[in-house]
Amino acid sequence: MKRADKSARRKTPSRRAAILPDDACPTCGTMMREARATLHTPVDGEDVAVPDVPHFKCPKCREQVLTYTQARRFEEDAIALYRKKYGLLSxxxxxxxxxxxxxxxxxxxxxxxxxxxxxxxxxxxxxxxxxxxxxxxxxxxxxxxxxxxxxxxxx
Ligand SMILES: [Zn+2]
CATH class of the missing domain: 1.10.260 (434 Repressor (Amino-terminal Domain))
Known part of the structure; x- marks a missing residue:
C-alpha cells in the first residue's frame, strides 16, 4: 500500500499550487478571506486609486489576490475614474x-x-x-x- 502510494506520487509532478484549494493564499497556503479596500493601478502611466475593490486577502501574510472577474472589473473601474477625471468620453x-x-x-x-x-x-x-x-x-x-x-x- 505504501509502496503504491510512493510510486503514484513519483509519477505525478510535484506542483504545490495545483493541489491548493481555490481560495488558499498562493504565497503561504493559508485560506484567504473576502475583503474590500482601495487598490491602485496605473492607467496610461498614471496611478489611479479605486476605492472599495472586492478581493481576497491572506490573514497571515497579507497577500492580496483578485479573481479574474474581480481583476477585470477593477481595471474597468480604474479606466472609468481616469476618463471622468480628465473629461474623456466614456x-x-x-x-x-x-x-x-x-x-x-x-x-x-x-x-x-x-x-x-x-x-x-x-x-x-x-x-x-x-x-x-x-x-x-x-x-x-x-x-x-x-x-x-x-x-x-x-x-
Ligand atoms: Zn499568505
Missing part, C-alpha cells in the same frame, strides 16, 4: 458616436488609423483613448463633414 459615448454614423468598430478604427481591436477595447472599458483621439471623436460627433474628410484621407 465607452458608451464612443459607441453612440460610432453607431450614429453607422460605422462598425473596425471601420472607425481604420478611419482613425488604429488597430482593428482598439475601438472595441475603448467601448468595453478595457483601454482608454488618448486626449488627442478623444478630440477626434468629438469632431466626428460635432462637426458635419469630418467623417467625409476622414474617408477621403483614409489609409
Amino acid at each position: 465607452g458608451d459615448q464612443i459607441r453612440a458616436i460610432r453607431e450614429r454614423n453607422n460605422l462598425t468598430q473596425v471601420e472607425l478604427a481604420r478611419l482613425l488609423r488604429l488597430g482593428p481591436n482598439t475601438i472595441s477595447r475603448w467601448e468595453s472599458g478595457r483601454n482608454v483613448q488618448t486626449a488627442a483621439l478623444d478630440v477626434l471623436l468629438r469632431l466626428i460627433r460635432d462637426l458635419p463633414g469630418s467623417l467625409d474628410y476622414l474617408r477621403d484621407h483614409a489609409a
Whole structure:
C-alpha cells in the first residue's frame, strides 16, 4: 500500500499550487478571506486609486489576490475614474458616436488609423483613448463633414 502510494506520487509532478484549494493564499497556503479596500493601478502611466475593490486577502501574510472577474472589473473601474477625471468620453459615448454614423468598430478604427481591436477595447472599458483621439471623436460627433474628410484621407 505504501509502496503504491510512493510510486503514484513519483509519477505525478510535484506542483504545490495545483493541489491548493481555490481560495488558499498562493504565497503561504493559508485560506484567504473576502475583503474590500482601495487598490491602485496605473492607467496610461498614471496611478489611479479605486476605492472599495472586492478581493481576497491572506490573514497571515497579507497577500492580496483578485479573481479574474474581480481583476477585470477593477481595471474597468480604474479606466472609468481616469476618463471622468480628465473629461474623456466614456465607452458608451464612443459607441453612440460610432453607431450614429453607422460605422462598425473596425471601420472607425481604420478611419482613425488604429488597430482593428482598439475601438472595441475603448467601448468595453478595457483601454482608454488618448486626449488627442478623444478630440477626434468629438469632431466626428460635432462637426458635419469630418467623417467625409476622414474617408477621403483614409489609409
Ligand atoms: Zn499568505
